[in-house]
Amino acid sequence: MGKILLTGANGFVAAHILGLLLERGHSVVGTVRSESKADQLYSLFPSYKNFLSFAYVPNIEVPGCWDEVIKSTPFDYVLHTASPYSSAFSGTDLLDPAIEGTKGILKAIKQYGNTVKRVVITGSFASSINLAKGDWPGKVYTEEDWNPVTYEEALTGSWAVTYLASKTFAEKAAWEFLETEKPDFDITVLTPPMVLGPVAHYVDSLENSNESTKLIWDLMNGSKETVPATIFWLYVDVRDLALAHILAFEKQEAGNQRILVTGPGNWSFQKAANILREIPEIRHLVPEGNPDEEFPKGGVHKSDVSKSVRLLGIEYRSMETSLVDTARNLLAVEKRLKAEGKI
Numbered sequence: 001m002g003k004i005l006l007t008g009a010n011g012f013v014a015a016h017i018l019g020l021l022l023e024r025g026h027s028v029v030g031t032v033r034s035e036s037k038a039d040q041l042y043s044l045f046p047s048y049k050n051f052l053s054f055a056y057v058p059n060i061e062v063p064g065c066w067d068e069v070i071k072s073t074p075f076d077y078v079l080h081t082a083s084p085y086s087s088a089f090s091g092t093d094l095l096d097p098a099i100e101g102t103k104g105i106l107k108a109i110k111q112y113g114n115t116v117k118r119v120v121i122t123g124s125f126a127s128s129i130n131l132a133k134g135d136w137p138g139k140v141y142t143e144e145d146w147n148p149v150t151y152e153e154a155l156t157g158s159w160a161v162t163y164l165a166s167k168t169f170a171e172k173a174a175w176e177f178l179e180t181e182k183p184d185f186d187i188t189v190l191t192p193p194m195v196l197g198p199v200a201h202y203v204d205s206l207e208n209s210n211e212s213t214k215l216i217w218d219l220m221n222g223s224k225e226t227v228p229a230t231i232f233w234l235y236v237d238v239r240d241l242a243l244a245h246i247l248a249f250e251k252q253e254a255g256n257q258r259i260l261v262t263g264p265g266n267w268s269f270q271k272a273a274n275i276l277r278e279i280p281e282i283r284h285l286v287p288e289g290n291p292d293e294e295f296p297k298g299g300v301h302k303s304d305v306s307k308s309v310r311l312l313g314i315e316y317r318s319m320e321t322s323l324v325d326t327a328r329n330l331l332a333v334e335k336r337l338k339a340e341g342k343i
Contacts, residue, residue, distance in 0.1 A: 001025040002249075005075045007066075007105070008082030009054065010037045012210040013122060015044070015201035016242035017079060022048040024246065029073055031057045031082060040202035060084055061097045066108035074115040077249040080105055081122040083170075095154055098166035102173045110183040118186050118255055120248045121174055125193035125234060126167035128260065131160070135233070137299035143191075143258045143307055171258075178256070186255035188248040190241070193262055193303075196322045197238030198329035204342060206334060216326050219272060220282045227289030228269045233300040235267035237322040240314055247312040254311050262303040263316045270294045275323045282327065 004021055008014050009030025021028050022045055030052070032038050038054035045052060055069045061084050084097040102121070109116050128145040130136070147168040149157070154165035171189055178187055195212050203209050206217050218224055244261045248254045271294040276286045308314050337343045 001027065002076035003073060004028045005031070005069065005073070005078045007031045007057075007060075007078070007080045010041055010201050011081055012199065012201060012213065013195060013238055013241055013245075014079075014081040015041070015199075016197075016238050017081065017245050018052075019045065019200055020242055020246050022051055025051075027051045029053050029055055029069070029075070031055050031069060033058050044200070044202065057082075060101055060104075063100070063104060064108070066105045067112060070108045070112040075113060076115060076117055078105070078109060078113070078116055078119045079122075079245050079249070080119060081245075083122070092155070094159075094162045094166045095151070095169060098170040099173045102170040103177060106174060106177045106181075106183070106187075109185060110181060114184065116185045118188060118249045120245050121171070121187060121189045122245070123171045123189040123191040123258075124164075124167040125191050125260070125262070126164040127171045128191055129164065129232075131164060133301075135296055135298065136301040137296075139301040140304050141234075141260065141301060142304045143260050175258075188254050188256070189258045190244055190248060191258065191260050192236045192241050193234035194232055194236075194267060195238050195241055196235050196263075196267075196319075196326060198325050199333065200238075203333050204337070206330065206337070206343075213326070213330070216272070216276075216323065217330055219269065220276050220279075220286055220327055220330070222285035224287050227273045227287050230268040230270070233266045233268065233295075234262045234303055235319060235322070236261050236263045237317040240316050244308065244312055244314055247314070251312060257307075257311060259308050259311065260303060260305055261308050261314065262305055263322065264318060266295060266300055266302065267319060268294050271319065272323055275320050276327055279324065279327055281331070 004026050006014055006018055006028055009018055010032050018030060032054050057065050060082050084101050109119060127147050128141055129147055147164060149165045149168060154162045174187055199213055241261055270289050273286050273289050274291050277283045
């Protein structure tokens with residue numbers, strides 16, 4: 001089995017990846033920001049302590065922050081899920097950390113990681129979507145699509161435009177690095193949309209959990225009187241995305257590929273409300289909205305995941321399965337937090 005570096009190991013997606021890596025017999029070094037984060041992960045995987053260790057990278061925006069980690073171990077593969085996040089509205093404060101962060105780890109691997117065969121990068125559907133087209137009925141997104149935003153537009157646009165652009169330019173930076181630097185390793189970029197599903201990482205507050213989990217929790221906890229408007233129409237289950245990361249380095253043919261990973265059908269808040277209202281114990285807490293109007297009458301864009309199915313063999317979970325499992329999981333987390341006196 002391989003020696004794997006997993007960056008951002010305590011993240012929503014990364015915790016699921018970590019569990020799968022350990023179950024499949026891999027040895028893992030995970031990067032986290034602090035010792036307390038490492039302790040939380042050790043507590044989740046107590047039987048794998050001989051196969052799991054951590055490296056501390058307090059700030060992934062610092063130049064050279066990955067150098068010592070890469071030097072420390074002869075890794076076979078790197079799964080790069082860590083991503084800087086800023087609520088700043090200034091364009092460069094969003095764009096530059098994303099771009100330089102991606103280039104920084106690739107530079108470190110090229111210079112110090114001569115055993116690394118492949119780097120799997122957690123990208124984003126943000127690098128594919130054309131925000132100006134909105135719902136874009138009839139459009140089927142594929143790996144050939146790119147967000148057409150320019151750097152100049154990203155500097156002057158809204159926070160959403162700039163944030164989506166930061167994901168776009170970060171991915172482009174990875175492909176440009178591959179072309180210009182010609183490293184000994186190859187790369188695979190996965191481009192998921194909104195990620196749904198149960199939490200596998202340690203959660204000490206449902207109110208301060210990761211963004212997509214908070215969206216579902218707010219929809220099912222009685223805090224919403226109305227069903228929110230939907231802006232983005234695609235989703236993927238976190239467990240499917242985690243498996244895609246593993247298969248992306250296990251499958252030789254996935255090298256130097258950009259792969260779109262999305263669940264079957266479309267997401268909407270109204271569809272989510274309809275599904276959650278089928279769960280008896282929370283039915284009264286979920287807003288009803290307009291049950292017969294899950295999507296705009298004109299339709300919305302879709303996605304073609306045939307490449308991920310062909311190269312990785314992924315079988316995607318339905319939105320119904322994802323949401324019901326998430327709701328059950330969050331109710332269990334709520335019960336634990338109450339028992340711990342945290343809510």
